[in-house]
Amino acid sequence: MKALVYKSTGSWYIVKTAEGKQYNARIKGVLKIEGITSTNPIAVGDEVIIEIENELENTVTITAICNRKNYVVRQSPHNKRQHHIIASNLDQSILLATIKDPITSTGFIDRFLCTCEMYHLPAILVFNKADIYTSKDLEKFTTIKNIYEAIGYQVFLTSIKTKEGVDDVINILHNKTTLLSGHSGVGKSTFINAIFPKLDLKTQEVSDWSGKGMHTTTFAEMYDLPLEGKIIDTPGIRELGLTGINKNELSGYFPEMKALINQCKFNNCIHINEPNCAVKNALHNGTIAEKRYMSYLNILETIDEKNY
Numbered sequence: 001m002k003a004l005v006y007k008s009t010g011s012w013y014i015v016k017t018a019e020g021k022q023y024n025a026r027i028k029g030v031l032k033i034e035g036i037t038s039t040n041p042i043a044v045g046d047e048v049i050i051e052i053e054n055e056l057e058n059t060v061t062i063t064a065i066c067n068r069k070n071y072v073v074r075q076s077p078h079n080k081r082q083h084h085i086i087a088s089n090l091d092q093s094i095l096l097a098t099i100k101d102p103i104t105s106t107g108f109i110d111r112f113l114c115t116c117e118m119y120h121l122p123a124i125l126v127f128n129k130a131d132i133y134t135s136k137d138l139e140k141f142t143t144i145k146n147i148y149e150a151i152g153y154q155v156f157l158t159s160i161k162t163k164e165g166v167d168d169v170i171n172i173l174h175n176k177t178t179l180l181s182g183h184s185g186v187g188k189s190t191f192i193n194a195i196f197p198k199l200d201l202k203t204q205e206v207s208d209w210s211g212k213g214m215h216t217t218t219f220a221e222m223y224d225l226p227l228e229g230k231i232i233d234t235p236g237i238r239e240l241g242l243t244g245i246n247k248n249e250l251s252g253y254f255p256e257m258k259a260l261i262n263q264c265k266f267n268n269c270i271h272i273n274e275p276n277c278a279v280k281n282a283l284h285n286g287t288i289a290e291k292r293y294m295s296y297l298n299i300l301e302t303i304d305e306k307n308y
């Protein structure tokens with residue numbers, strides 16, 4: 001029997017069949033998955049084969065995992081050999097960001113977008129907590145919005161507190177499986193609670209707020225939307241390492257650079273010091289944002305070809 005994984009704690013799982021029956025699942029033995037060395041063999045979004053263990057207790061055994069359409073892996077920034085599959089079989093991903101409380105840096109946004117490009121996953125940027133932005137914060141938001149819209153990303157501004165902009169984001173969820181990511185404290189679980197008022201997910205107490213991002217959600221979990229579609233709440237990510245990428249490929253994951261790389265003089269150009277580099281030219285005439293190019297250089301520096 002087939003089922004979908006809705007929650008994974010690492011040692012047990014919640015799965016649901018097509019008929020909507022929910023079970024607690026465990027893995028028996030070792031499930032081998034081709035080509036991936038991850039700390040978790042099964043992730044939220046996985047399609048699995050189950051065998052009933054005890055119908056009365058609603059327990060099943062996962063005996064196999066079906067091929068993944070795609071998946072997003074997080075590399076531990078501290079241990080490059082540790083990969084963790086965040087979720088699989090996704091249609092799009094939303095990065096929930098904030099101008100403040102906590103600050104989401106453009107460097108982090110660019111790493112995230114780059115990861116999504118690698119997995120061919122459409123990414124959408126949503127800036128939350130608009131209700132606490134000063135006019136200066138709003139200026140910052142507008143600058144960021146202009147940069148990302150110019151290179152093809154959708155950018156939204158929301159306040160879950162005042163409901164501003166929330167319906168526009170809900171509208172893009174229909175019929176899709178959406179991964180919701182972002183730093184701890186940006187409001188991911190609060191957003192899901194706004195869609196499902198009855199769900200009452202645990203969110204950070206305002207009084208607990210330290211700006212340091214203590215994690216309130218500890219395990220990824222998928223929810224069926226009231227209409228068609230699914231959304232996956234995830235624990236906050238502080239840093240993001242890129243994995244399985246070499247220096248030469250990186251600019252292919254920056255859409256504005258990708259559009260130009262055929263015009264560089266050298267086909268293995270990494271757009272630093274090479275002569276007649278179309279990317280550097282675009283940077284100098286302002287068609288490539290300086291911040292984006294800085295992110296590119298920063299990521300380039302962290303790519304360790306030996307670990308690739």
Ligand SMILES: Nc1nc2c(ncn2[C@@H]2O[C@H](COP(=O)(O)OP(=O)(O)OP(=O)(O)O)[C@@H](O)[C@H]2O)c(=O)[nH]1
Pocket residue numbers: 128129130131132158159160161162182183184185186187188189190191202203204205206209213214215216217218234235236237
């Ligand atoms: N002012 C304001 N606060 C918000 C808004 N959305 C969420 N918050 C608050 O931000 C805090 C963090 O929200 P959570 O939903 O727990 O954040 P999270 O992204 O799920 O965090 P982790 O589970 O730790 O990854 C809570 O105190 C929310 O009430 C908003 O639009 N405006």
Ligand SMILES: [Mg+2]
Pocket residue numbers: 188189190202203216217233234235236
């Ligand atoms: Mg949460």
Ligand SMILES: [Zn+2]
Pocket residue numbers: 261264265269270271272274276277278279280
């Ligand atoms: Zn170049």
